[in-house]
Amino acid sequence: MPELVGNLLVAQSGGPTAVINASVAGVIQEAGKNECIEEIYGGLNGILGILNEDLIDINEEKARTIAGLKYTPAAALGTCRYKIDFKKKPEKAAWDMNRLFEVFQAHNIRYFFYAGGNDSQDTANKIHEEAVKRGYEMRVNGVPKTIDNDLPHTDHCPGYGSAVKYCSVTTVEVGLDVACMATDDGSCCIIEVMGRSAGWIAGGTVLAKQGHADNPPHIILLPEIPFDEEAFLGKVQETVARLKYCIVIVGEGLKNKAGEEIGADKSRVDSFGHPLLSGAAEKLAEIIQGRISLKTRTVKLGYAQRAAEHCASATDSDEAFACGVAAVKAAVEGKSGVMAKIVRLSSAPYKWTTDLQPLADVANVEHFVPRDWVSEDGFMPNEKFVEYARPLIEGEVKVPMEGGLPKYVVLEKVRVEKKLPPRA
């Protein structure tokens, strides 16, 4: 494969994670080793910023800042949810794609890396295909990212381990709190975690049990398994009768047997007449308090669970970094249209490596929790899930602290001079 000389562009997309910046650090540090890569640019707010020609010059950043990306949460380059949708908006999509290639050409971008989830890998694939079609020599690779862990082909996604670690630590701690308050009246606490269609995060909190059957969580509700209200209430009552308290984890996208999200009950409206979307945990609390009069409290971790660098997994961070490195290495070797992925070699001891998967295999395919990784009653992931998730939360990311708070890095964001007229 002939050497391709030119500039590199890296961008981030979709919901951020605790380790998506570690992937960018991997891209940048690996790129710096290769002479064929001349300038290193960052696209602000993903595709959206590239369309606006909002590029920054990464070589203007301090080396200390680049290294700091390994322990800084959220997307340092900014992110977006912008879609290039050839099906629904073919004209706009064609216009956008054209504009992207104007920007790539204007800045001699020959290496493009996009860190993101399903949609983002799809976007990367479309750009790769367009480059081939146009005969514009550019290598386009994806870097996986999503706390939801729903990308196929990779053993797991960078971002997932840190989310599970944070949610599991929270479950251990809230469990101790509720247990120590539990007297004969009994009580229940429901912790809502992210996961609209896949229950990977909720399921991962099984690790909080630390191998003890009676430890919290006592019930885990996954979006993949239709909610059975009677069986659930029975399980809560049985748990409270035995332990005086019950900790429930619910994935936000929990659905009833009709496939409707229970947290988006259309029969309830707010004071503006809009359907109430107060969430799965609140809805479950309503059911428990209404039907069995058990004191119930809720915790909704929301964005905190994907941003909690202070409780991130070192394994996850290392893997995220390695995926960035692998995507660049593949490109320098001449590969395009692939996503870096994590391959598990063994679970105990945990051994892993990176490999590559064609983007076309990844784009828009969702990966769910297998049914046989969950107990027959559907309320608890089993040993298969534990074996899978356990290594992913190992190790702690060291975050420098100042005045009792984390000292995260912020990019200087020195703009690359624009060469094109503004986007119409």
Add this chain to the structure above:
Amino acid sequence: MPELVGNLLVAQSGGPTAVINASVAGVIQEAGKNECIEEIYGGLNGILGILNEDLIDINEEKARTIAGLKYTPAAALGTCRYKIDFKKKPEKAAWDMNRLFEVFQAHNIRYFFYAGGNDSQDTANKIHEEAVKRGYEMRVNGVPKTIDNDLPHTDHCPGYGSAVKYCSVTTVEVGLDVACMATDDGSCCIIEVMGRSAGWIAGGTVLAKQGHADNPPHIILLPEIPFDEEAFLGKVQETVARLKYCIVIVGEGLKNKAGEEIGADKSRVDSFGHPLLSGAAEKLAEIIQGRISLKTRTVKLGYAQRAAEHCASATDSDEAFACGVAAVKAAVEGKSGVMAKIVRLSSAPYKWTTDLQPLADVANVEHFVPRDWVSEDGFMPNEKFVEYARPLIEGEVKVPMEGGLPKYVVLEKVRVEKKLPPRA
């Protein structure tokens, strides 16, 4: 003061914190130094367990476990919300008080320490007064505890600093997340923290700004300041216009001008006809989305904020321990009916010591955020609050980790043989 020889009983009460066990460790380790204190017992679930004669023998615990209480959240002895209420239930209160002294006498308890908040200090005071009345020689001192920070006379309460640290770290991290997602549409995220009547925790998150005016949080709503919907919406819009996003912190007990909690809107009912108590953050999100159509998400930290040892303040932990030590020292010196308190000697550099306050001054008095510690518009604590709160979150409690999760200690809880017939 003549030496008082006998046994010690320590118990915990009310909502737990990240450092209430550190206070118990302080009591136990200081007690161990004094020969006049023979046996060291723990009362399970506070007053409730003492009424049931559920005592454990602390000297049966490993020294390693006692030391581990310094980094273990929740109440290792269990806690309760049991009240001895002479006003509302005089007969029951008299019966309870009698039973307590039967237990104290049966086990020769001559030193009693109660760690808790307002109600618990009131209980300790009643027990102290009863001992004096009965001529039963026993020294009864309080150890302050509450994340709410609403006890008077002490500069601040053990438990508060850790709650503020965790909520501030979360605010920094969620702020980075929302900021990096912010594009022209704008967005808002509301983080609900504890504080039914006092806004100390909400106010403390001003530290997350780390001295930069535009850093999150952008609005802090305290229960002490009546909610002004129009001014609030104006402030949100102004912030989003400038920064494209807005982070709001709300104390759960935020009230409207009529003094009603906005999170307990009686006009909304759940599917069982009960008033919806989904909380202040959900209600604010409803208002923002309904009135200015701004994408809004919520985080409700709930019990996590008082249990988050993994993000606890070392300063707070040290002070909690010192309060336990001070309560025992006072008792050994002959003092009874006092609460250990923290006295601030200077803020920068931060210097503090412990002192004592009569329980009668503390019981049932609430301490609120002074109005002149908050900006004129009521939306942001000012430099006075920052100076007060800044030192309280300094330093990190070192929690041993195993398999990626914190390794907290659990007491063996070897029961003291009961000497009385069961409670009627």
